[in-house]
Amino acid sequence: MTLNVAQIREQFPILARQVNGQPLVYLDNAATTQKPQAVIDALVDYYTQCNSNVHRGAHYLSDEATKRYEAARKTVAHYINAGRPEEVIWTSGTTEGINLVANGMAQRLKAGDEVMVTEMEHHADLVTWQQACKRSGATLKIVPIHDNGELNSDAFYDLLSDNTAFVAMPHISNALGTINPIKELTAAAKARGAFVLIDGAQGVAHGAINVQDIGCDFYVFSGHKLFGPTGIGVLWGRYDVLADWPVWLVGGEMIATVTYQDATWGELPNRLEAGTPNIAGAIGLAAAITWLQGFNADDIWAHEQALLKRATELAEKTDGMRIIGTASNKIGVLSFIIEGTHPADIGFILDKQGVAIRTGDHCAQPLMKRLGVPGTARASFTIYNTMDDVDALFKAINKARMMLA
Incomplete structure (x- = not known):
């Protein structure tokens, strides 16, 4: 067809x-895709029919908003073949997702550790890991590219070492359109015991995403590049990794218990989603995915x-x-x-x-x-x-x- x-x-x-x-x-x-009427209608319908905060209200509108919001999480989980919906963490976009991971990783990195990124990184990935290395004393390694814009895979393998703690790379270069062999590179990095994050901002709208098949630990993307609204994004992470990942934002919703002296964190996905979320954005993103899956x-x-x-x-x-x-x-x-x-x-x-x-x-x-x-x-x-x-x-x-x- x-x-x-x-x-x-x-x-x-x-x-x-x-x-x-x-x-x-x-x-x-x-930079950003336009929005089909189906997404626009989903946003309008939420605001006109069930606008309410989620998880908290003891009334009909809150219950309906919560059902739509969590259904959206399941839609995303299915779209990227997540192991379970709780592995889908809502963010404001790719940048926040990378920062959430880097903030936690900076607490684990130490002098002598190495973080690998590529010459084709978007600033959201490059600068974030620069700062994580500066805070932790880790060393940032840059994987070169060939003159035609392809990643130098041989150099990637050469740079991997027993000191490699983290690898971050784009699924697809936003500046060049280059598709990277992320599955093979991820497997090599995992064999060294490194965590792997894939910046999927460009990849998510150009073919089926299967995070289980890729084998990475984290995959991040923005809704607005997938025909969805701005201000909504996704951090996917393996459940066993996210379950004890250091929290970044703290506040309402992500708390289990609070005293005047201390607090404990809730279970996934709440523990990594502080504050009132972008409810309409999540619903709009799910509508975009449903629309796209019609083709x-x-x-x-x-x-x-x-x-x-x-x-x-x-x-x-x-x-x-x-x-x-x-x-x-x-x-x-x-x-x-x-x-x-x-x-x-x-x-x-x-x-x-x-x-x-x-x-x-x-x-x-x-x-x-x-x-x-x-x-x-x-x-x-x-x-x-x-x-x-x-x-x-x-x-x-x-x-x-x-x-x-």
Whole structure:
């Protein structure tokens, strides 16, 4: 089967907008995806039908909100093949999930321990582990990449040692689209006794996620890159790891007992979820997952790859245009520079034509320095994009080239 993209697009109200007098061509999906009507309806329905705090109220609305909220946890658990729903911890997004893990790990690390990250890290992962190492005295090791944007797996294996305590790596590079061999690398790190965290911010929307098969200890992602709301994210962790992981935030909900002198923590998932949660966000994320599961994952993948193939072919025919990140295995991300121009200027001119892309360092400054560029322009594709969108992108790029020549 193939996707009926025209019907899919009709489910996204924002795609009917015009920008600067032009039809919107939205190609910034790696930054955030647009939301289908099903997600918008789920948010509205929660706020209009059962808005209440969860777990605490002794009344009908609270009970209904709690049921929807915990059902959302089960939906996420099923989607990523978690061992049990309690392994799903709600966060505000990928960044908070990484920080929760790093805060706990910093209490376990000691001088002589090593933490491994890659040259392609988003700042949310790189800076967080920098700080954890500074607090603990551990050493941060950087796994290099090849010039085409692929991770240097040989270097990864060489850097692993008996001192490796933690490995953090992206499932997919947000800046380059490179898909990393996370299952194989995780197995190697686990064989050394290290904890492994996978930054799934980009991976979660581009294929089935099976955390049991990956074999990692933690997998983190954000809802807004999965057609869900902003402000909601997920930290998945193995139950035996999370059950005694050091708490980060303390307050209501996560407490078992409290006296004026001390407190004890509750069971999972409560012990890692302090305060009033983003109830609507969790429900909205579950609605997004349910919506996405209405399509065949292989069809989505084939569609995105066809868009990338078309964009790559056009890029290779465009004078002065160079693709940054040419890994053989990548998602629908086209990062590029145009000789003699700055990415910000390209983005500005494209926006005037209704084409939305991302420009800059993509929260990966060290990676840009490694690649010898100030930043890139990045077009990123998803389920609702069309070949017409790709053609509109290159029509706008060619106009920008003429204007900036």
